[in-house]
Amino acid sequence: MDQNTRLSAAGGPAQRVSTSIAPEQFVPDHLFLYILAGELRVYDGSQRLTLRTGDYYLVRKNRLVRYDPASAGADCEMTFFCFEEKFLQSFQAKHQTAAKKTRHSDTFVPINQQEIIPAFIRSLPHYWDASGKIADVFADVKYEELLLILLQNQPELADILFDYGLPGKISLDKFMNRNFTFNVGLPRFAFLTGRSLSAFKRDFQAIFNQTPSRWLVQKRLQEAYFLLAEKNQKPSEIYFDLGFKDLSHFSFAFKNRFGLAPSALIKKKHMK
Numbered sequence: 001m002d003q004n005t006r007l008s009a010a011g012g013p014a015q016r017v018s019t020s021i022a023p024e025q026f027v028p029d030h031l032f033l034y035i036l037a038g039e040l041r042v043y044d045g046s047q048r049l050t051l052r053t054g055d056y057y058l059v060r061k062n063r064l065v066r067y068d069p070a071s072a073g074a075d076c077e078m079t080f081f082c083f084e085e086k087f088l089q090s091f092q093a094k095h096q097t098a099a100k101k102t103r104h105s106d107t108f109v110p111i112n113q114q115e116i117i118p119a120f121i122r123s124l125p126h127y128w129d130a131s132g133k134i135a136d137v138f139a140d141v142k143y144e145e146l147l148l149i150l151l152q153n154q155p156e157l158a159d160i161l162f163d164y165g166l167p168g169k170i171s172l173d174k175f176m177n178r179n180f181t182f183n184v185g186l187p188r189f190a191f192l193t194g195r196s197l198s199a200f201k202r203d204f205q206a207i208f209n210q211t212p213s214r215w216l217v218q219k220r221l222q223e224a225y226f227l228l229a230e231k232n233q234k235p236s237e238i239y240f241d242l243g244f245k246d247l248s249h250f251s252f253a254f255k256n257r258f259g260l261a262p263s264a265l266i267k268k269k270h271m272k
Contacts, residue, residue, distance in 0.1 A: 025067070026188050027107075030083040030161055031059040032146060034121050038076030041068035043241075044107035045179045056117060058109040058150070060160060062167050062192065064182045065107060066241075079121060081146055085164055091147055092162050099159045109160065114153050120146060169194035172203050176212075180219045183243040186212050220244070221257045228265055235262040 034056040041050050043066045051057070059065065091097070104110075111117070127138045134142050150157055175193050189212065190200035204212045220242045227233045239250035255261045260268070 025065050026184055026192075027059055027061055027063045027065055029085065030061045030088075032081040032083070032150070033057050033059055034079050034117075036077040036079060036121070040076055040078070042066065042108065043068070045182065047106070049108055054118065056111055056121075058111060058157060058160065060107050060109060063107040064179055064184065064192070066182065079124065081143060083143070083147070083161065087140075087143060088161055089164070091144060095148075097151065097158050097162065099162050104156075104160070109157070111150065111157075112154050114149075116149055116153070120149055167192050167194045172200075173207055176204075176208075176215075177219075180216055181223075181241060181243045183245065216243070217253060218257070221254055224250070224254060224262070225258060225265070228262055229269055234266075 033051070035051045035053055037053050039050055039052045041048065043049075045064055124134065124142070127134045127142060129135045147161070151161075170193055172193055172195075176189070179189075179192075186200065187197050190197045193200060195203065201212060204210075204215070208215050210218075224235075224238055224242055227238050228235070235250065235254075236247060239247050242250070244250035244253070251261055251263075254265075258265070
């Protein structure tokens with residue numbers, strides 16, 4: 001198994017991966033995720049979950065997800081299947097599968113516990129190639145088998161899997177205030193709010209009276225100041241969750257905004 005494999009929701013063959021995962025992701029395709037060993041903490045902008053050995057979820061497409069790399073120890077392993085739209089359309093036409101209404105709106109959709117799913121996962125090593133992926137000759141068959149299992153077990157998943165629509169136009173204010181900590185590009189924010197990039201920038205300026213890039217930095221730094229000054233958290237505990245790439249970048253931006261380093265703010269607070 002390749003220790004440098006990164007968890008990617010961009011599609012392609014089902015994979016087994018270890019702990020070297022991309023910590024922050026836009027999910028462009030529906031993703032079936034199964035935790036083989038260890039645990040992994042995840043955040044989707046609304047809720048935090050801890051996924052443990054034997055847990056499995058359907059992760060919705062067109063969502064933002066952050067994986068906490070600190071939670072994934074050396075024993076954390078998982079397998080995932082990315083259901084690309086072309087495959088889903090072909091499957092739906094072949095099996096004449098009708099969409100069912102579902103009450104779930106969560107990013108991580110819980111799947112009913114059935115022994116057939118862990119049994120399917122246990123069968124996969126027989127089909128892996130040397131890189132830990134399902135060999136191409138078996139890939140479509142195993143994808144179809146898993147999808148049949150999921151839909152037989154939980155028919156309402158069809159309403160999620162066979163929804164081919166793009167994100168519609170939504171409240172920019174509400175979305176950005178909920179997701180400002182995700183370190184993704186403006187085109188991605190524009191797509192998820194149902195706008196072209198130019199419309200996103202125009203609407204953003206009208207609502208916030210700032211450019212998106214400037215607002216994002218200031219919003220993250222304001223939240224950082226609050227967490228350091230009021231919640232007694234450490235810089236090392238918050239910089240990643242607030243969308244900063246590393247601690248030095250966070251410290252530089254913080255000092256540039258407030259005139260003192262995060263450590264100096266903490267020291268000043270303790271002297272009062």
